[in-house]
Amino acid sequence: MxxxxxxxxxxxxxxxxxxxxxxxxxxxxxxxxxxxxxxxxxxxxxxxxxxxxxxxxxxxxxxxxxxxxxxxxxxxxxxxxxVGFMPQEIALVEEMTVKETVFYFGRIYGLTDEKIREKFKLLKELLQLPPARQMVKQCSGGQQRRLSFACAMIHDxxxxxxxxxxxxxxxxxxxxxxxxxxxxxxxxxxxxxxxxxxxxxxxxxxxxxxxxxxxxxxxxxxxxxxxxxxxxxxxxxxxxxxxxxxxxxxxxxxxxxxxxxxxxxxxxxxxxxxxxxxxxxxxxxxxxxxxxxxxxxxVFFTTKGRIKALMTKNFVQLFRQPSGIIFMLLFPIIQLSCFYLAIGKTPKNMELGIYSGEIGNYSECFDPSLRTTEYYFDNDTCIFNKLSCRYIQELGDDIAIRKYYASEAAAFEEAKRATTVGYIYFSQNFSSSLHALMDDGRYASDGAVENAELTIHIDMTDQQVAYFMQRKLRDKFADFMDGVVKDCNLSSAFVKLPVQFQDPIYGSADIEFQQYCAPGVVMTMVFFLATLMTAAVFISERMDGIWDRTLLAGVSANEMLWAHLLTQLIIMALQSLEVIMYIGIVFDTYNKGDTTTLIGLLTLTAFCGMLFGLFISVFCKSHTEANFVATGAFYPMIILCGLLWPLESMPRFLQDVVMVLPFTIPSISARNVIEKGWSITNEKVYNGFLVMAGWTIIFFVLCLIGIRRKA
Ligand SMILES: Nc1ncnc2c1ncn2[C@@H]1O[C@H](COP(=O)(O)OP(=O)(O)OP(=O)(O)O)[C@@H](O)[C@H]1O
Missing domain, CATH: 3.40.50.300 (P-loop containing nucleotide triphosphate hydrolases)
Incomplete structure (x- = not known):
């Protein structure tokens, strides 16, 4: 027959x-x-x-x-x-041991562990298989072939x-x-x-x-x-x-x-x-x-058993590769540390030039006996002396290290050479002009008005540094003036702008850029880590022939897909927990909302990233092609999601388009949880979940179509 x-x-x-x-x-x-x-x-x-x-x-x-x-x-x-099939290529998981490999195939063929043990003993002797605990990658070419042969025979x-x-x-x-x-x-x-x-x-x-x-x-x-x-x-x-x-x-x-x-x-x-x-x-x-x-x-053994065998293989494959562990557990830590240490912190160790025409020797400014204001009650007058010293003291070295110059030209030269970020210039008559301005008010001479001004020259090429300096120097001047008028028995309102910023409705008055972009950065990071890891795993499996060999053992494409999804879901949940704990404990990041909601959103993001990786791996033939697609998608997604610059500044049509991208609404949702403490029942929080779930479904369906076509 x-x-x-x-x-x-x-x-x-x-x-x-x-x-x-x-x-x-x-x-x-x-x-x-x-x-x-x-x-x-x-x-x-x-x-x-x-x-x-x-x-x-x-x-x-x-x-x-x-x-x-x-x-x-x-x-x-x-x-x-x-059917037992031994392909031309080895098509075995390199990170598995000889015994694990035989058990893996035995289980996906639906054999009991008892039966596999029995057959393994027989085949081991017949084919002179290497020691059971030896890893496939440590076996010689001939040993790998024999093992491959054993796997094709394991189920009679x-x-x-x-x-x-x-x-x-x-x-x-x-x-x-x-x-x-x-x-x-x-x-x-x-x-x-x-x-x-x-x-x-x-x-x-x-x-x-x-x-x-x-x-x-x-x-x-x-x-x-x-x-x-x-x-x-x-x-x-x-x-x-x-x-x-x-x-x-x-x-x-x-x-x-x-x-x-x-x-x-x-x-x-x-x-x-x-x-x-x-x-x-x-x-x-x-x-x-x-x-x-x-x-x-x-033929009809359980899908459950196969999925279990496939998941075990996936975990072994991942955890036995040093690069897998580094990628999964260490990369998020390294990337987050880089972000928290490098982004949004106050600029430090810059040098700022100072020239004051009313001071001969700058050490005078630090003489404890120096009195810059003298108030006389009897005639309600206030005398100013070397007020520029007072501003210099107020400034401190926190904003920038102060460098003193004997002439404005010298301060300018240094700023030109970009040794300093700029310089402050006080006129020779700074104190007396300020006095005249306060005393005479609108009758003060133009010369007095001009000389009472703090003149600042800043290098504007680095916008962030320049804005920071401008803000800090202005704040310090406000504090300086506040002290001066108080010394002169005047109200602070006299020198304050008639604009009052009350306590913020949400967030804090001194919210830093880091806090603003942290949710988006964390989300894009877990998304793309998952994308790259999944694409790499799937393409390697396909190129090594493991994917085809498993399909030929009777595992359906759906079972393979589910086993991968479940494995990755567990990994992603662990990774999200790790990320949230790390930024909470090490970088003291606060969260006014529910941490579980954040972990949920982050896990969903990683899951979506994983499906994107799978999608890439289904349609790309090689690692190089997959890397091109992942890298190509990375920048547009990050730039367009409002993470680096407010969405409101984009052209109107683009704003509408970017709203449907995977990170735009979800990162706003995460910010709403962290800064505003909103719960998942709030539309502006669950919207993020909906968008991410939508993309997850789209990628899943595309993957399913692609995988079925290929299978
Ligand atoms: N996926 C494919 N797309 C296009 N051509 C293919 C594909 N697979 C194989 N071929 C071509 O079909 C022909 C037969 O290939 P096949 O692998 O079946 O040969 P083979 O007899 O097994 O060769 P070998 O002994 O070298 O393995 C070859 O010319 C090969 O280039």
Missing amino acids: AAVEVHNGYKYYGSKKNPKIVLNQLNMNVMRGSIYGLLGASGCGKTTLLSCIVGQRRLNGGEVSVLGIKPGEPGSGVPGSR PELLILDEPTVGLDPMLREKIWDFLVETTRNSKLAVIITTHYIEEANQANCIGLMRNGVLLAEDTPTNIMIKFGTQSIEDAFLLLSQRQGNEDELQQILDHSKTQALPAAILPPEVIDVHEPTNDEKPPIPYEEPATENRKK
């Missing part, structure tokens, strides 16, 4: 209009309880054929029947537990497909594996399809298929093949076939001639007498059989 039948198999890559035909009306038969050696030059379509047999790819024409059913039918077990499949299984193995082990396959197929219904570059190995197969340009040119027992081509070995037959590739007629003659030569049954080894003789004639459609009850049991 046939385990695999391919009838007029036709497959092409590329477009329908310009197809690259890889399988061309190919016919193939693999009997149960036999080994089928598939031989052919590199690129002739062997892997494509195998992938169509296991249901990884679909034929564009013709039919495939595997174990009596069409691959990919729901509940068929193909791909899945009825009915059909075993091995793509170059013996590459890199020593001759003794190759022989042992072949002996095992011969023995097993002889005593069971196991069918094996094997491709190999060691052509002579195929002597031990019950049937050999010689493939060329997508067509099976010969399919017969090794002995018959040698007779057909008149050679002493399969290798010679294969060589002959390859040499005549260009000469279709000659080749066809050989094949036609060989068909007429019936081989006496006595020549054939007893086990291969019933090998099916293929023809390229039309055949009736292949009838599909129901899988045996025993197999059905195998």
